[in-house]
Amino acid sequence: MLSKKTKYGLKALTYLARAEGKEPVQIAEIAKHENISQKFLESILLTLRRNGFLGSKKGKGGGYYLIKEPKEIHMTTVMRVLEGPIAMVPCVSLNFYEKCDDCPDEDSCSVHKLMLQVRDSALEVYRNNTLADLL
Template structure:
């Protein structure tokens, strides 16, 4: 399940994508418009800055802006930055692989086989969906 932190991170990044032409965006603007608690948002934005997705400037004219082109930021990478692996169980994770303690034979484990399919499908969708794609989806629904 997607955590609230990851959902808010995506909402904040999407807001920054939609308002990229306005320069630096205040935390208070993002918080108010996206209905994200300010203190929680501050922590999220610091994480995203540490991960190299955002830049920030303090002071009267300060705020946050994207460092990378939003067409290069995949939903999957953002979720991994915030929540960790996409895989539902550790033995099918590419980046965070760990053998299950109770596992006798990974090759024939039926649970592993189906969870690998889940991971592959999920990763395929999220890793090929970028912030600019999310922005376009809203116009398709309206």
């Protein structure tokens, strides 16, 4: 299941992309429009800022804004930051690889075989989508 964190993060990014070129957008405004708990959204926007997706401005008239063009924001990176590994098992993860404790041989493991395909198909989707594609 997609976590709410990721879901809300994607919605916030979309909202900001639609408001692009204008003034910074306040957390409260996004939270209200997208029906998200404001405090929770605050923490999500914070991680998006720390990971280079958003800029922010403090004080009155402040808020958040995209620091890249929507077409430069790839879903692979968004998903990895918000949701974590794209692979469903660590032993097929490109960026978070880990060997299974139990499994002695990956090559003969049926789970490995299947999840490799699932990972590749998900990656293809994420690679083919930027924020601009979701507007």
